[in-house]
Amino acid sequence: MLTAKERQGRRLRAVLDAILHDVSARRDYGALADYIAPLGRIDPRKFGIAVATRDGRVFAAGDADEPFSIQSISKVFALTLALGKVGDALWERVGQEPSGNRFNSIVQLEYESGVPRNPFINAGAIVVCDVLLAGHEPKEALGETLRFLRFLADDGGVFIDSGVAVAEKAGGFRNVALANFMMACGNLLHPPELALGVYFHQCAVAMSCRQLALAGRYLAFGGVHPSTGRSVVSPQRARRVNALMLTCGHYDGSGDFAFHVGVPGKSGVGGGILAVIPGVASVAVWSPGLNEYGNSKFGTAALQSLTTEMNWSVFG
Structure with missing residues (x-):
C-alpha cells in the first residue's frame, strides 16, 4: 500500500x-x-x-x-543577504510597496526622491547591491552571492554567464540613469559604476x-x-x-x-x-x-x- x-x-x-x-x-x-x-x-x-x-x-x-539566466530572480537571494547584513535598516533606503509601473521606471523614482518603491524593481535591487558592497570589492560581493547560491542549491555548478553580464552592461543605460539619480539623492554609498557592476553580474547568474x-x-x-x-x-x-x-x-x-x-x-x-x-x-x-x-x-x-x-x- x-x-x-x-x-x-x-x-x-x-x-x-x-x-x-x-x-x-x-x-x-x-x-x-x-x-x-x-x-x-x-x-x-x-x-x-x-x-x-x-x-x-x-x-x-x-x-x-x-x-x-535567472536575471531578476537573483534579487530574492541578494535581498536575503542584505537583510542579514543590515537588517531592518534596509527599509530606510528602499520601500515595501508594489510599484504599479514598469520595473525600470525613472519617473516613479524621481517622483519618490530617489527611494525605490521595493527591492525587486531595478532601482531597489541596485540599492541592495550597494548594501552588499559594504567593505567589499565588487568581485568579493559577487563571490559571496555565488557561494550563497551554491550552498542553498547544494551544487557548485551555479555560475555567472560572462556573455550575459557583458550584454547587460552594454545595454544598461536606463539602469545607469537610475543609479546616478539615486546617487544624486544620497541613496547610494558607493560609486554608481561599482553598484551597477555587482547588479549586472548578479542578474547574469545561470542556474x-x-x-x-x-x-x-x-x-x-x-x-x-x-x-x-x-x-x-x-x-x-x-x-x-x-x-x-x-x-x-x-x-x-x-x-x-x-x-x-x-x-x-x-x-x-x-x-x-x-x-x-x-x-x-x-x-x-x-x-x-x-x-x-x-x-x-x-x-x-x-x-x-x-x-x-x-x-x-x-x-x-
Whole structure:
C-alpha cells in the first residue's frame, strides 16, 4: 500500500507530465527579451519545471537541468543577504510597496526622491547591491552571492554567464540613469559604476530549474535550509521576503499572478520564475518567451496549472 508521500509523489509526477504535454503543443511562445542579446538567441521552445520538497526530492520535467539566466530572480537571494547584513535598516533606503509601473521606471523614482518603491524593481535591487558592497570589492560581493547560491542549491555548478553580464552592461543605460539619480539623492554609498557592476553580474547568474528550486526551499520552510537544518534567515524575515514576492515579484503583473497562481513568486526576463508554496515545496519553471508584463508566458500558465491541480495556495 502506498504511503501518503508516495501518493503525493505519483500525483505530482502525473501533473508535471501533463503540464509538459500541454506546453509542448503550444506555439504562441511570447516575446524573447532580445534587448539583452544572448537572451534573444534562446530557443523559445525550451521549457523546464522542477519541484523541490523538504526532504530533498526533486520532481522535474522538460529542460529542468539546462542552465538559464535567472536575471531578476537573483534579487530574492541578494535581498536575503542584505537583510542579514543590515537588517531592518534596509527599509530606510528602499520601500515595501508594489510599484504599479514598469520595473525600470525613472519617473516613479524621481517622483519618490530617489527611494525605490521595493527591492525587486531595478532601482531597489541596485540599492541592495550597494548594501552588499559594504567593505567589499565588487568581485568579493559577487563571490559571496555565488557561494550563497551554491550552498542553498547544494551544487557548485551555479555560475555567472560572462556573455550575459557583458550584454547587460552594454545595454544598461536606463539602469545607469537610475543609479546616478539615486546617487544624486544620497541613496547610494558607493560609486554608481561599482553598484551597477555587482547588479549586472548578479542578474547574469545561470542556474537550472533543479538548482533554483532547491535554492528556494528555505523560503518554503521558515528560513531553514532543509538539507542541513541551518537557519538561513529568521522565520519572520522569510515571511517578509515571501510577502514581497507575492506583492511585488512580478512588477506591474504581480496582482494578476497572485490572482491566477496564488503563491509567492519572483520572475526574471530570462523566462524563469521561482515560486514558493509555504510548508510544502519550492518550484522553478523556465520558458523564455515573455507576456505583456515581461514575465514568462508559459511559465505562468504552468504554475497556474500546477497550483490548481495540487490545490496549492496561500489563500486557503
